[in-house]
Amino acid sequence: MTRTQWIIGNWKQHKLRHEAEAFAKKLVADLPDNFMDREDALRIGLAPSFTALDVVRVWSRPAGPLWLFAQNIAAQDGGAFTGEIGPSMLKDVGAHGAIIGHSERRKHFQESTSLLAHKLKCALRADLLAVFCVGEELTARKQEKHEDVIHCQLAEGLGDLPRELCNERLILAYEPVWAIGTGETATPEQANTMHQCIRTWMEQHFGSRGADRSILYGGSVKPNNAAELMANLEVDGLLIGGASLDLTTFFDIIRLSIPGS
Numbered sequence: 206m207t208r209t210q211w212i213i214g215n216w217k218q219h220k221l222r223h224e225a226e227a228f229a230k231k232l233v234a235d236l237p238d239n240f241m242d243r244e245d246a247l248r249i250g251l252a253p254s255f256t257a258l259d260v261v262r263v264w265s266r267p268a269g270p271l272w273l274f275a276q277n278i279a280a281q282d283g284g285a286f287t288g289e290i291g292p293s294m295l296k297d298v299g300a301h302g303a304i305i306g307h308s309e310r311r312k313h314f315q316e317s318t319s320l321l322a323h324k325l326k327c328a329l330r331a332d333l334l335a336v337f338c339v340g341e342e343l344t345a346r347k348q349e350k351h352e353d354v355i356h357c358q359l360a361e362g363l364g365d366l367p368r369e370l371c372n373e374r375l376i377l378a379y380e381p382v383w384a385i386g387t388g389e390t391a392t393p394e395q396a397n398t399m400h401q402c403i404r405t406w407m408e409q410h411f412g413s414r415g416a417d418r419s420i421l422y423g424g425s426v427k428p429n430n431a432a433e434l435m436a437n438l439e440v441d442g443l444l445i446g447g448a449s450l451d452l453t454t455f456f457d458i459i460r461l462s463i464p465g466s
């Protein structure tokens with residue numbers, strides 16, 4: 206099975222509505238006309254803030270050039286939960302999916318592993334795409350405990366995921382915390398090894414439907430390292446923070462990630 210390739214820009218708490226709209230409009234206009242006709246077409250996604258989802262939505266559509274993600278999602282679909290935004294609301298605004306378990310959510314907002322497991326089920330049950338992030342801190346890497354940490358995050362996040370929810374809507378992202386926003390990137394070999402470790406765990410738990418999931422790399426991806434990361438067999442795409450804020454830079458990464466470019 207050919208795994209879907211993704212380039213997703215995570216804008217974090219950046220860009221007002223007019224900036225988000227102008228970016229999306231120009232990005233779509235600049236993509237080659239035949240972009241979607243290629244057999245190996247990459248899927249391009251943007252994850253703006255909740256407040257800019259609707260303006261980016263205008264330029265996005267499934268099976269079209271641009272897919273729309275929220276950066277977070279509630280663990281339930283409605284009720285007395287002040288400040289929360291759940292799957293129905295995201296679908297209502299036109300989002301196709303959500304990022305879940307980003308290390309900034311885990312660290313700054315104390316999102317627990319059990320909460321993340323609920324968010325994941327909630328998103329997948331609503332037929333949204335879910336980009337589930339895992340990644341180790343620098344200390345774990347230095348102590349050579351990185352694989353243990355990833356196994357633990359996978360077990361806690363996906364351990365009780367019903368088998369039928371491990372489907373094509375589940376996307377994984379390996380984002381070593383020491384590489385996020387630091388300018389330090391995992392080497393292609395490190396990324397490959399960790400993606401293999403994730404894939405093996407997924408296969409052991411979900412069989413071939415687990416092994417077939419797309420696994421993205423995130424952490425200081427830039428135009429100067431995107432191609433060599435994407436050239437890795439195990440790397441099915443990129444989750445990009447800082448470098449997705451500037452259109453030219455983001456576009457360069459897209460261009461460099463097209464096979465054979």
Ligand code: PGA
Nearest residue numbers: 385386424425445446447
């Ligand atoms: P970065 O962020 O590309 O700025 O390192 C990646 C991420 O947080 O997803």
